Amino acid sequence: MIRFLALLLISFQLYAVTLGEINSKPPSLAKNFLIWQYFKQDITSKEADAAFYQIRDVNRKLFFSYAKKSDRPEVVYTAKCMKMGRKSLENSKDENCIKIAFSIGKAVYMTPENRVRIAEIVKKKTTTELVGMLNDINFTRHLETYPPKLVLRLFNSVNSTFRQNNFNQPITKAYMERLAAASGFTRSLIRALTVPGLDGYLNSMLQVDGTDRDGNTNFFLGLNQLRHGNTAKAIEHFQIAHAKAYYRMDKDKTLFWQYLAGKNDLILKKLSESVDINIYSLYAKEHYKIHPDNYFITLQSSSKKSVKDLRDPFTWNKVLAEIKSTPKEQLYDLAEEYDAKNLIPAQSFIVERASGYKLHGFIMPYDRYMKDLSRDDKALYYALMRQESRFIPAALSRSFALGLMQMMPFLVKALDKEVKYKRHSLHDMFDPKINLMYAKTHIKWLQYRVYHPLFIAYAYNGGIGFTKRHITQDGVFSNAPYEPFMSMELMANSESREYGKKVLSNYVVYKKILGEEISISHLFDTLKIPSQTDRFRVSK
Structure with missing residues (x-):
């Protein structure tokens, strides 16, 4: 012993x-x-x-x-x-600790007297002004007398109940234009669109001129106009958003919504010519029976194995630094240097970068660990993997999500009891075989609750609880106009919103690669049929 x-x-x-x-x-x-x-x-x-x-x-x-x-x-x-809660903060006499712990979010729940006392301790002009606004019993009448930047700071810091009670009102065009020019406006617009109970605020936003606003702001202003039945104004905002968008996917998104709003086939045709592969361009290409051909499945031809180990985060850091420091015209030469069977993910990464992202890698380097999966599941796993890690085994996020499938440490520990493997440390997650072993257990658990690849992606990224709350809201993924697209664009969690779109487009491409029938239009239509997408809405 x-x-x-x-x-x-x-x-x-x-x-x-x-x-x-x-x-x-x-x-x-x-x-x-x-x-x-x-x-x-x-x-x-x-x-x-x-x-x-x-x-x-x-x-x-x-x-x-x-x-x-x-x-x-x-x-x-x-x-x-830093960990001090609101009640402890109100009762504290420690001035230094109060300065560290105070936030406007906590102040909302305090008594007016305690807000003033704490603001006097914090001794910051902005804090004093924000507390004054919170304590103004006639705030709704005085709203337009306050500086727009402060009003938006308050709007974006407080809870939904306070917003509904104090901001859900008509605002003059002149003041709304001042708000639109201030920092924090787009965030307030998205919050108002994604959380119920702010119809008055959204009605006032219909007055905003998008000419001097950025592309993202114009996109959401367009959605707001569309929800109010103002098709022509919506298209104007989408056109401005398209002109100001930098990323190809954002340009495609604005074209797609111009088409949805105006049913102009010329717009859809233009979208079908996009070199980016995303849900919007795939929809257009499918309509015109165009199959995207600007992607590759394999690159590597050598059977040699490199001493570089992509399972080591420090090695990957060096590789990534080399890629980023290499001039674009030399990247294809660099890709040749990475012609080794254990460097396929890095080689794919380099080729995409060398092409200016006009060529897209849909490689499948881990088939040997997926022999137990159906072709549909295999398409789903590669779709998730491509978005999570770009197939790099040593991928590591700021929140310490690990490896191919970006497994969170807390989830890994929870799965230890279910996975038939005796894990030695979290570093085991940089081994593709082990990482996929854990991911399979988790994804099977998710698939019992949600069946549609978009909802699985939402749950994988944002959690099953978050996904359930989003999809069970009244009117979400319904048969209302512009659905399911409006529900896809107006998800409160922006990371999960964009993640879901990318995984869905990956899934469609991988299904085609694996020889399975797939229609993105059908996938969109299915989102409105609860019995085919999830357990939660069926039981409502």
Whole structure:
């Protein structure tokens, strides 16, 4: 037994992060991940200090992990104040802690007297002004007397109830134009469109002239006009958005909505000629029976194996730095240098960049780990993988999502009980085989609840609870005009909104590659039939 425990301890130590390892690595996200894991081990405060001061771009997650290991009074104190809730803040006499903990979001729930007291402690002009607005019992009447930037700051900081009670009212054209020119306007527009109960605010936004606004603002102004039945004004906004858009997908999106609003076949034809592969261009190409041909499935021809290991985040950092520093005209030569069977994802990445993203990689380098999947599931997994990591095994996000399928550490730990594999550390997630093993378990769980690839993508990115709340809202993915597209564009979580679109287009392409019948128009239509998409709406 003693020998067994000794071997177990040695085994554990093989996978423990050491300070020496941290010291030897260059500043990077990968190094931050090492340090975060180090903080979870049995280390001293001095060791925690030595690691902490090597972090590049400290965030709350890293700081709180560090604070748990530190015995430095100022660190422990700061962490305690940062975590202080509203009730504790109201009762606190510690002025320094109050300054750290205060936010307008917390102030909404305070008594007027406590807001004033705390604002006097914080001693910031903006805070004093915002508290004055919160305490104004005639705020709705006085709204247009306040500076637009402050009004938007308040709108974007408070809860939905406060917004509905204080902003859901007519606003003059002159003041609305001042709001539209101020920082935070687009955010307020999107919030108003994606959360019920602000019809008065949205009606006032119909007055906004989009000429001097950016492309994104004009797009959402167009959706607002469309929801109010103003087709001509909506098309004007979409046209401005198209002219100002930088990314090809954004240009295609504005063309698509011009077509939906005006049913102009010339617009749809123009969209079908796009070199980007997205849900909008695929819809247009399908209408004109055009199959996109500007993508590749394979590139690598050599059977050799490189010493570069894309399962190592630090190796991938070096590869990525080399790619980014290589002039565009030399990238195809660089792609030749990455002609090795274990570097296919990097080679694909380089070719896409070399082409100016006019060629798109839909490679399938991990078939050997997907033999147990149906072709439909295989298309789904590759669709998710392409968006999550671009097939790079060592992909690592700022929130420490890991590997091919960007598995979150908390999810990995939850799945440990279900996956038939004895994980040694989170670094195991950089092994494609193991990463997919965990992802399969999670995706099967999601597929029991949602069946449509778009909803699976939403749930994979934003969580099943978030997805359920979105799709079960009244009027969402219904038979109303411009559905299901309006519901796809007006998802409150912008990351999941764009993620879902990209995964859906990936899925369509992979289905075609794998020889399966697929129609993106049918996929769109199916979103309005609850029995074919999810369990939640059927039970309503």
